[in-house]
Amino acid sequence: MPTSKNAYRLRIGRHSEQGRLYLLTSTTQQRRPIFKDFHLGRLVVEQFRQAHDEGVVTSKAWVVMPDHFHWLIELNDKTLAEVMCRVKSRSSVTVNQACRSSGRLWQKGYHDRALRDEEDIKDIARYIIKNPIRARLTTRIGDYPLWDACWM
Structure with missing residues (x-):
């Protein structure tokens, strides 16, 4: 992920197309592994679900890793x-409410990839969903709690 001085490059050529599939990635500020705490990771998952339930997106798959x-x-x-x-x-x-803290949680910008x-x-x-296995957080995806896919 680029440093904040290069975050603007993530926007170059970005186009939003309704009905298109996108792979989105975002990392925590300074890559802090805040989502090692399952309960904090579930707060991110709740936002994915809310966006899905509100019809903003249709979620296909997701994984919340410790820092992204x-x-x-x-x-x-x-x-x-x-x-x-x-x-x-x-x-x-x-x-921030759950941690009784304040400040930036996420790095500026995000990465997106439109799927063909x-x-x-x-x-x-x-x-x-195999990210936790590649990161050696688990040996079986079923043992990692912060993922889902509409086909599973």
């Missing part, structure tokens, strides 16, 4: 910037 998340969505009626602003700001408020029609969405979802 990956979220595979279909964009519905908002822009990528609006979705990410909503999720990051709401999760910042709830995490010919890409196998299930393979990408498998890649997302």
